[in-house]
Structures are given as C-alpha cells and as structure tokens.
Amino acid sequence: MSVTVKNIVKNHGDIRALRGITFEVTEGELFGLIGPDGAGKTTLFHILTTLLLPDEGDAHVLGIDVIAGFRNLRRRIGYMPGRFSLYPDLSVEENLSFFATIFNTTVEENYHLIQDIYHQIEPFRKRRAGDLSGGMKQKLALSCALIHKPDILFLDEPTTGVDAVSRREFWDMLGRLRVSGLTILVSTPYMDEASRCDRVALMDRGEILSVNTPAGISREFGRPLYSVTSGRRYELLKALRACTHAHSVFTFGDEVHYTDLREDFRPEMLESYLQQLGFDDVRIEQITPGVEDTLISLMSTQDTRDPIGDDNHGHKEGTNDGYNPAIKDS
Amino acid sequence: MKAFWGFIKKEFLHIFRDRRTLLILFGMPLAQLLLFGYAVRNELNRADIAILDHSRDEVTREITGKLLSSGHFQLSAWLESEAEIEEVFQRGIARNVVVFESDFGRKLIREGRADVLIVTDASDPNMAQILEGYTANIIREYQQEWQMRNRMAMSGVGGMTSGAGGLAASGIIPEMRMLFNPELRSANLFVPGLIAFILMLVSAFLTSIAIAREKEMGTMEVLLVSPLDPRQIIAGKVLPYLVLSIVNVFTVLVVALVVFQVPFRGSVILFSLLSLLFIMTALALGLRISNAVRDQQTAMMMSLAGLLLPTILLSGFIFPISNMPVILQYLSHIVPAKWYLIIIRGIMLKGVGLEVLWMEALILLGMMSLLFVVSIKSFKIRLE
Known part of the structure; x- marks a missing residue:
C-alpha cells in the first residue's frame, strides 16, 4: 500500500474539517479525491504531506507514519500545493534549479523525469514565473515537484484556474507518469476529471462518501x-x-x-x-x-x-x- | 550544505530583484542620514534675532557685534520697547530677543554686574532651549574676555577704577561647558541613533517580511516538505540580511565620518562586535514576528509598531529617556536599541570600552540569546 489512512479526524477550531477519513491507495495508482470546495481535500493532503497533525486516527505514506516519520517522508514525497507555489520573481530556470538544489539534486541529473513536461515551457526558461500563464505555471510547478524523483506525488487541485486545453494536456501527462509506476494522488473539484483516475474518492464536508472506479461510481447512482x-x-x-x-x-x-x-x-x-x-x-x-x-x-x-x-x-x-x-x- | 547555499542564492535573488526591498535597504539609510544631517538640525545656523538695547553703549554694541558675528544669528530687527517683543514673535520676525537694561556698560564697570534678558519663542521648546544656550554662551564668553581685558588694564593703570576691584572679587563666573559634544553638533547625536534604527529596519523589518512572504505565497509549504532542516531555512533567511546589515552600518558610518565629521574615539573592533550582537537581536525579533504572522501586511505592521517606533521613540534616539514619564522609562529597558545606543555613543563619542559598557553589553547578550531561543523554538515545522 502506498497510502493507508485510518479514521483521520481534524478540526480547525469549531470547523470539523475531516470527520473520520479511511481509504487506501495502492502502489502505482492514479487516485483522485473529488469534491467541492470545503470538502476537506486540502486538509487531508496537508496531513498526508506531514504539514498538519491529525487530531485522531493514523496515516501511513510509503509505509512511513506521517507523524513519527515525517523527516524521512519529506525526502521522498513530491508535493504541489494548490496555488502552484512558485517564486514569481525568479525565472522558470531558477525556480526549477532552486527546487532541485534543496532536494540535493540537480536539474541535469533528473532531467529525464521532467523532460516530457518541461520541454513545453523550456522556450520561456528566462521568463519570470510570475509572467507565465496559468497552464505554464502548472507545468513548471509539476516539474518542480518531480525534479527530485519522488516515490509518491501529491497534487492539490492542479487544474484549478487553468484553461480547458491545459487541463486536458495536464491529465495526459499524469497518465504517462502513472505508466512509469509513480503513485499519484490528485484532488480536484472538477467531476469530469474523475474518469482520468484509476479510482476516485468522493468527498464532501469532511467525509468520504464513496471510493470506487469511475465506472463503479456511475453504477452507484x-x-x-x-x-x-x-x-x-x-x-x-x-x-x-x-x-x-x-x-x-x-x-x-x-x-x-x-x-x-x-x-x-x-x-x-x-x-x-x-x-x-x-x-x-x-x-x-x-x-x-x-x-x-x-x-x-x-x-x-x-x-x-x-x-x-x-x-x-x-x-x-x-x-x-x-x-x-x-x-x-x- | 549545497542545498543551503542554493537557498542563500535564491534569497539574494529575491532581494536584488525587488525594487522596494532595495530601496529600503540602500536608499532609506542614505536618505535618513542626509535628512538628519542637513534638514533636521538642532544646531543654530543664522537664526533670526532681535535686539532691544536700552543702553546703547560700547559694551552692548560689542556684545551685539559678537552675537551677530558668531554665524549663529542674524539681526532681523532693532526694537525700541518691550511692547514690541511679543509682536516680533507673533509675526515670526525673530525667535530670540536680547534685552540690555539701561546703563548696562556703566553698571557692569561700577557694580560688576549688569542684567541682560534673553527672551525666546518657546512655542518650539527644544529650539528655545538651544537659542537660549547659544546666546548665554556668547554673552558669557564676552564677559570673560571683558574681565581679562579689565584685569590687564587694572595692572597696567594701577587700580584706577574702584569698580575693577569689586569685579575681581566677584570675578568667578560660573562656567558651563558641554562635554563630548561641545559644539552641540546634532550629527554626533543622531548618527548612533540612526545606525540603531537602520539595523532594526534591515534586520528585523525586512527579515520578518521575507519569511512572511514565503508563507503568503504558499512556498513555505514546499520548503517544509523538503529535506531542508528548519534551522537551515531560518539561517538561509537570516544570513543575507545579516550581511547586508553589516554593509549598511559601515556605509552609514563612513558617510557620517566623512561628510559630517562625526568623531570616532573608541575601538572599531568593539564597535563591530557589539553591533553584531545588536544585529542578531534584531534578526531574532524579526524571526519571532514572522513566526507569529501569516502575511506580509501583518508582518509589516507588527515590525513597524513593535520594533521601529520603540527604536525611534523609546531608545533615547530623539527624546532623552530621563525626560520621560517613569512608566516609559521602565518600558525603555526592554527596548534593545536603548542599550545599543548607550554602547555606541560611548564608543564613538567618549571613546570608552568594555570596562564601562560591560553591563549594557551583557544585557544585549542576554536579550539576544533569549530571543533567539524563543524564535527558533517557535518556528513551526508544520503549518500550525
């Protein structure tokens, strides 16, 4: 199992962000978390990426406990937060090489991992990240999250605020990454993207309503x-x-x-x-x-x-x- | 380690690409220095003075001549009566009126004393005090000269005037000399304060904003989910500003020494070491603020209200602490800039060393250690 989540509860003050979440993701799976804003997707991602502590329950990523083993885990996960999290005043190139250095690697060493994605924005490598379009930012952020060869990838709403064509391209890229054996967790508020996943979990107000394959979900109706x-x-x-x-x-x-x-x-x-x-x-x-x-x-x-x-x-x-x-x- | 240097490099890129940061970093200290140096002067330069001379004898003419030739005053009006004084102030013709009583010279010779009245416009109390001081000083100087002259005349002529003996008997004139800043040069006063202010600005203000920016943009999330040690993140954020602070101190110091001829009497090494201590204190404060806030705006407000204002108002930079209400005097003890100011004024103007300043240095050291421990402890390795 790449991800095992058992009964995770998380409250933000009075708001019950997660009310007992349980699910599993197998190795090499492209797993979607689908639900409206406020469903608790980001909070769940923060817990799985060791950025938040759950109030109850436990979670393992790559077999490592997200609380006790957070230091080890941080070396091995790739995380792309909801707002792309790039440095707008640094160029495309500088952003990428910065994220490579802080993971103790270089762009050259792992170029093959991102080649497919990065070559699309490479013509703009001298441009400041702040001046890129939404779709290009998204590709750069994905490159930055992949450059250190993570064993699992967490993408928090990667297609929000991106045009329809870029969204489709993005899912094509994820499909190719999945073929290479990488486990990927994606959250999205767009229902139509569910069909691109191996399995999806439908989330609403801190609960998982159903976990199934896209076809299985339709049959549940x-x-x-x-x-x-x-x-x-x-x-x-x-x-x-x-x-x-x-x-x-x-x-x-x-x-x-x-x-x-x-x-x-x-x-x-x-x-x-x-x-x-x-x-x-x-x-x-x-x-x-x-x-x-x-x-x-x-x-x-x-x-x-x-x-x-x-x-x-x-x-x-x-x-x-x-x-x-x-x-x-x- | 390579990751750490990559981080530092990125930090410098941020600084050199942000026009606002650059302006605060390099423009502001220089602008402040020149502003304080040329515009906000406490020393007198051709202040308007009016004279009301009821005596019009040789002595009053000489005193008047001395006042006007000092370069500190220029004559704006000759008055005829006391009634005109108020008008002169109200219309802003002069801020200082010197009134000689009638028979001034004769009284001085016969009785050894004569009255001169210095009236100042105290609507600006600081200025009034300065005007009064300058005027009194010049008159006192004249009195001394006059006495010397008369004594020589006395020995020469052989006690012809009886009054001269009387004057010699009462001849001890209370001398008031101002130490360390005899010319009351304001540059000597403001340069140390300005150094403290600039260090606070660069170290605390800019550091807190730089860290808050990572939080605001969400990049802090990615930094945390990376193999970077939290201590490396802190050090990487703090180190560039430490370097720039040091550069800034020496720039300001050199400009102050060269352009405003501020003296530097003590040890440069001690100055540097204790400045480093103060910089670290300021950095720790900036760090503490950035740990408590989520966005740049709040970081800015907190450092302005919590750090820069106390540095200006409660450190003794502009307002003497001894003149403050008791409660503010106690409050000033927790302002690091207060201790740093005592230290650098001591080193620069008095030329003293640790044998005098050890207590202030220890207080700063204590503050710095405490703040650094608290700041590093409060650095969040997660989002909440």
Whole structure:
C-alpha cells in the first residue's frame, strides 16, 4: 500500500474539517479525491504531506507514519500545493534549479523525469514565473515537484484556474507518469476529471462518501436519470421542484437533471405534467449518470442523515442546484 | 550544505530583484542620514534675532557685534520697547530677543554686574532651549574676555577704577561647558541613533517580511516538505540580511565620518562586535514576528509598531529617556536599541570600552540569546 489512512479526524477550531477519513491507495495508482470546495481535500493532503497533525486516527505514506516519520517522508514525497507555489520573481530556470538544489539534486541529473513536461515551457526558461500563464505555471510547478524523483506525488487541485486545453494536456501527462509506476494522488473539484483516475474518492464536508472506479461510481447512482431542457430554464426548475413525485432536481449546465420517485415512471408522464403548466418546448431524455450526478445524489442522501446539513445542500431531499463546477470550464 | 547555499542564492535573488526591498535597504539609510544631517538640525545656523538695547553703549554694541558675528544669528530687527517683543514673535520676525537694561556698560564697570534678558519663542521648546544656550554662551564668553581685558588694564593703570576691584572679587563666573559634544553638533547625536534604527529596519523589518512572504505565497509549504532542516531555512533567511546589515552600518558610518565629521574615539573592533550582537537581536525579533504572522501586511505592521517606533521613540534616539514619564522609562529597558545606543555613543563619542559598557553589553547578550531561543523554538515545522 502506498497510502493507508485510518479514521483521520481534524478540526480547525469549531470547523470539523475531516470527520473520520479511511481509504487506501495502492502502489502505482492514479487516485483522485473529488469534491467541492470545503470538502476537506486540502486538509487531508496537508496531513498526508506531514504539514498538519491529525487530531485522531493514523496515516501511513510509503509505509512511513506521517507523524513519527515525517523527516524521512519529506525526502521522498513530491508535493504541489494548490496555488502552484512558485517564486514569481525568479525565472522558470531558477525556480526549477532552486527546487532541485534543496532536494540535493540537480536539474541535469533528473532531467529525464521532467523532460516530457518541461520541454513545453523550456522556450520561456528566462521568463519570470510570475509572467507565465496559468497552464505554464502548472507545468513548471509539476516539474518542480518531480525534479527530485519522488516515490509518491501529491497534487492539490492542479487544474484549478487553468484553461480547458491545459487541463486536458495536464491529465495526459499524469497518465504517462502513472505508466512509469509513480503513485499519484490528485484532488480536484472538477467531476469530469474523475474518469482520468484509476479510482476516485468522493468527498464532501469532511467525509468520504464513496471510493470506487469511475465506472463503479456511475453504477452507484441506482435510478434512471433524465435530462430535461426548456427555453425557460428557471421556470422549469421551479415547476420540477414543485412536482410531488420528484426525487431529485438539479441544474447541470443548460439542462436540469431529474429523477422520479415512482417505480413505473415514464418520461411521457413528466412531459404531460409540464405541458399542463404551459411548457411547450420541453425535451426529456434518459442519460447515463456521471460522477457529478452520483456525488450530488450521495451528498443529498447524506443531508437527510445529517441534521447539521446547511442550506447550500438543499432543503428537501435531492433538490440540489448549488453545485455544478464541472460545467464552467469544459 | 549545497542545498543551503542554493537557498542563500535564491534569497539574494529575491532581494536584488525587488525594487522596494532595495530601496529600503540602500536608499532609506542614505536618505535618513542626509535628512538628519542637513534638514533636521538642532544646531543654530543664522537664526533670526532681535535686539532691544536700552543702553546703547560700547559694551552692548560689542556684545551685539559678537552675537551677530558668531554665524549663529542674524539681526532681523532693532526694537525700541518691550511692547514690541511679543509682536516680533507673533509675526515670526525673530525667535530670540536680547534685552540690555539701561546703563548696562556703566553698571557692569561700577557694580560688576549688569542684567541682560534673553527672551525666546518657546512655542518650539527644544529650539528655545538651544537659542537660549547659544546666546548665554556668547554673552558669557564676552564677559570673560571683558574681565581679562579689565584685569590687564587694572595692572597696567594701577587700580584706577574702584569698580575693577569689586569685579575681581566677584570675578568667578560660573562656567558651563558641554562635554563630548561641545559644539552641540546634532550629527554626533543622531548618527548612533540612526545606525540603531537602520539595523532594526534591515534586520528585523525586512527579515520578518521575507519569511512572511514565503508563507503568503504558499512556498513555505514546499520548503517544509523538503529535506531542508528548519534551522537551515531560518539561517538561509537570516544570513543575507545579516550581511547586508553589516554593509549598511559601515556605509552609514563612513558617510557620517566623512561628510559630517562625526568623531570616532573608541575601538572599531568593539564597535563591530557589539553591533553584531545588536544585529542578531534584531534578526531574532524579526524571526519571532514572522513566526507569529501569516502575511506580509501583518508582518509589516507588527515590525513597524513593535520594533521601529520603540527604536525611534523609546531608545533615547530623539527624546532623552530621563525626560520621560517613569512608566516609559521602565518600558525603555526592554527596548534593545536603548542599550545599543548607550554602547555606541560611548564608543564613538567618549571613546570608552568594555570596562564601562560591560553591563549594557551583557544585557544585549542576554536579550539576544533569549530571543533567539524563543524564535527558533517557535518556528513551526508544520503549518500550525
């Protein structure tokens, strides 16, 4: 096992950042932590990279205890924090060679490790890191995290604030790194990136809701899912929410994703209901649930269990429309 | 070790690429020195003076001539009556009025004493005191000369004037001489204070900001998750500023010696060693602040309010500690700059050594050790 996490609890004052996290990552796996902002992804990464102490539970990375063995561990992990953490006043080259020196190595020695990524930004090696685009910063930060040949790589939201093309390229690079046998943990708020991982853990408000392969996650959804569209999206949303048979209703880009409580439900039933209300341009289509659909449905069921559930996550079961980050960039 | 030198190199790159840091580092000390040297002078240079002479005899003319030829004063008005004094002050024509009583010269010869009144505009109390001192000094000098002349005249003419005997009997004129800074040169006073201030600025202020910046940008996370020992991170941050502080002290000192002719009477080695002690104290303070804050803004505010202001106000740099309320006098004991100022003023102006300054040196040493232990202990090897 590359990572073993057992029952990790972490509180930031009154905020319960992690409420008992347990999961494992096997060697050579590309493992995704997926969840909205505030799910506790960064806190979990800080604990695994020895930057924070857990309040309860224990965690091992590369078989080393993250508390007792933090000095040893720090030599062997590669970590790319959420904000890229480069020195904006140093050039591309200087940043890379600085991170190489503090890990007692040189750029030349390990150039083969980063060649694939670094050659894309090499033409700009004299440019200050502060003047790079988001995508180039991301590549440089990844190069810096890889230059000392780590045995495991932690990437905290590496694709946040990066354009869609760079995001895709970035995941391609991660795929190639995985082939070389490196264990990689990535956190991301983008659901559509889940499919690039071997396995993902869905996180929300300090808990892991599910750990599965991307395909397995979709199968967990458990109900037929329908995409409903109309020119009057807002009215449509209200009308669907008002429907007594609605199980879950949430927006997904221009569409509204809908599940029904009735066992014998057929889309025509919904269509006639909406036509009665004056929607004449409605289109209803059954679709395969994505990771986001599963996450939202899992978050909703968690709400009914969890009396503390806040307003962001809907008042009625399954009426969540607050969360759709995957749509913005893709 | 290679990692450590790489760190130092990076630190110097930060410093030399940041225009703001460079300005504070090299521009500010020089600007301060010249500002204090030329503009913020406590010494007199052609101050406006008005004379009200009720006597208009040879003696008062001579005294007036002496005042005006001293280079410290220039005549702005001849007054006719006491009523005009207030007006002269109100309209800012003069800040100092010298009033000779009538029959001044004759009284001086007959009775051995005559009254002169020095009126100063005390709306600026410091200035008033200085004006008063200068005026009184010049008059006293004249009195001495006058006495010598008369004594010689007496021995020559053989006791022709009876008054001369009386004057000789009362002839001891209280002498007030100012030690160590006889010309009251303000450069001698401010240069040591300025050195303390600059060291505090460079060592504490800039170091605290430099570390806070790593935290703010998130690069501290990566530094912590690296094989670098926390002590190496601290040393790597502190060492460049130590070097630059030393460079700065000597630049300021050389400019002060050459341009303002400030004396340096004591040992340069002792000066350097004790300055190093003070620099380390300041660095430890900067480190302590940076450990407590998360961003540059807070680091800046804390070092300004917590370090630079006390260094200016409570160290004796500008305001004499003995004139402060008792509670502030006690407070000044914990300001490292106070002890450092005593030390370097002692070395530079009085030429004394450790035999006199050992207590101040020990206090600084104690402060430095304590602060360094506390700062290193409080350095976080994790994020919280």
